[in-house]
Amino acid sequence: MVDVTNGSRVGTRVRTKTTRWSASVAVLVAAAALAGAVVPAKPAAAEEIDDLRTAVATARQAATEATQRYMDAVNRLEAIEVRIGDAERAIAANKETVARLSGLARDRAVTAYTQRGIDTGLLDLGRPLDRLRRQKMLEQANAKDNAAIAQLDVATEALADQERELRSLRLDARDSRDRLAVEQTALDGQLREAQSALAAFEERIRREEAARQERERALLAAQQAANQKSASGKDYTGAYVSTGLVCPVPGASFIDSWGFPRATTGWHQGVDLMAPRGTPNRAVVSGDAQMMSGATSGMGVFLQGDDGNLYYYFHFEGYEGGSRHVQQGEVIGYTGNTGDASGGATHTHFEIHPGGGPAVNPYPTVAGIC
Numbered sequence: 001m002v003d004v005t006n007g008s009r010v011g012t013r014v015r016t017k018t019t020r021w022s023a024s025v026a027v028l029v030a031a032a033a034l035a036g037a038v039v040p041a042k043p044a045a046a047e048e049i050d051d052l053r054t055a056v057a058t059a060r061q062a063a064t065e066a067t068q069r070y071m072d073a074v075n076r077l078e079a080i081e082v083r084i085g086d087a088e089r090a091i092a093a094n095k096e097t098v099a100r101l102s103g104l105a106r107d108r109a110v111t112a113y114t115q116r117g118i119d120t121g122l123l124d125l126g127r128p129l130d131r132l133r134r135q136k137m138l139e140q141a142n143a144k145d146n147a148a149i150a151q152l153d154v155a156t157e158a159l160a161d162q163e164r165e166l167r168s169l170r171l172d173a174r175d176s177r178d179r180l181a182v183e184q185t186a187l188d189g190q191l192r193e194a195q196s197a198l199a200a201f202e203e204r205i206r207r208e209e210a211a212r213q214e215r216e217r218a219l220l221a222a223q224q225a226a227n228q229k230s231a232s233g234k235d236y237t238g239a240y241v242s243t244g245l246v247c248p249v250p251g252a253s254f255i256d257s258w259g260f261p262r263a264t265t266g267w268h269q270g271v272d273l274m275a276p277r278g279t280p281n282r283a284v285v286s287g288d289a290q291m292m293s294g295a296t297s298g299m300g301v302f303l304q305g306d307d308g309n310l311y312y313y314f315h316f317e318g319y320e321g322g323s324r325h326v327q328q329g330e331v332i333g334y335t336g337n338t339g340d341a342s343g344g345a346t347h348t349h350f351e352i353h354p355g356g357g358p359a360v361n362p363y364p365t366v367a368g369i370c
Contacts, residue, residue: 059193
């Protein structure tokens with residue numbers, strides 16, 4: 001997903017009211033994973049926070065499971081599309097073979113027919129030896145004719161098999177698209193529920209005293225350490241982790257989708273942060289934000305961080321301002337589904353390029369900050 005062109009384009013600003021995310025998202029992550037609650041001054045408040053924590057954790061888990069199902073459906077469809085492309089190319093090549101063999105068979109038939117009359121000027125059919133020569137020539141012509149027809153039959157049968165397979169693949173693709181639409185609808189609903197739970201939890205936490213915030217940061221640090229191993233059991237020990245970042249899409253749902261098959265780019269080189277349309281996207285570090293657009297990426301941003309790394313954001317619904325130097329945490333755009341994500345679930349495709357070089361799996365980094 002790096003076919004972004006250099007035309008700077010400022011899209012329609014999505015006028016979504018933004019809120020102060022940093023402290024509340026820290027609490028969300030801690031509350032969703034840790035059983036130990038921060039004890040406020042009043043027991044009633046602790047019970048309320050416990051209820052909100054449970055709601056957030058449940059909503060986030062449901063959103064993660066919905067994300068997994070949606071991505072599985074995407075992968076199934078993408079894999080089928082790859083097979084359809086292979087089948088179409090094989091059919092095109094086999095059609096050329098059939099056409100060539102058909103012409104060859106016709107030529108052999110004409111040769112066999114005409115050779116029945118070419119002997120009159122060359123052979124004396126009254127002599128036994130010349131009669132034998134004539135018979136031999138006809139047998140050779142017939143043998144070549146039969147061989148060409150046999151090859152044509154094999155190629156024609158193979159072509160019919162390939163076309164049947166292609167029809168079957170297209171039916172599978174249609175069913176996969178229907179399934180994808182169902183999963184997308186379910187994912188949209190789960191994301192809205194997760195955002196609603198987050199908003200309720202965020203509102204309650206803002207009313208807590210300043211002393212709680214320090215303890216919440218300690219819980220977040222513990223969660224960041226726990227997130228070095230994903231729910232799927234993958235071990236990210238030794239994986240590249242960019243430090244000092246803020247979450248690019250607070251409240252987003254995501255899984256480790258690095259390396260998933262993609263028909264347009266070959267394989268997935270980022271992490272998809274699933275969030276409702278218009279969700280604010282924030283600069284993970286300070287740096288130069290270049291608003292870009294392309295057929296694959298749609299509306300996006302190249303963020304050349306002051307830390308020396310390059311960060312990609314793709315599929316925006318709109319930009320916040322134009323190309324400029326931004327501060328860490330500054331809103332730079334809004335989640336959408338432009339580019340090759342058109343028609344799919346709204347999300348931000350996020351990549352990390354250490355030192356501006358090749359992309360690395362961003363999941364370990366994102367898991368520690370979102």
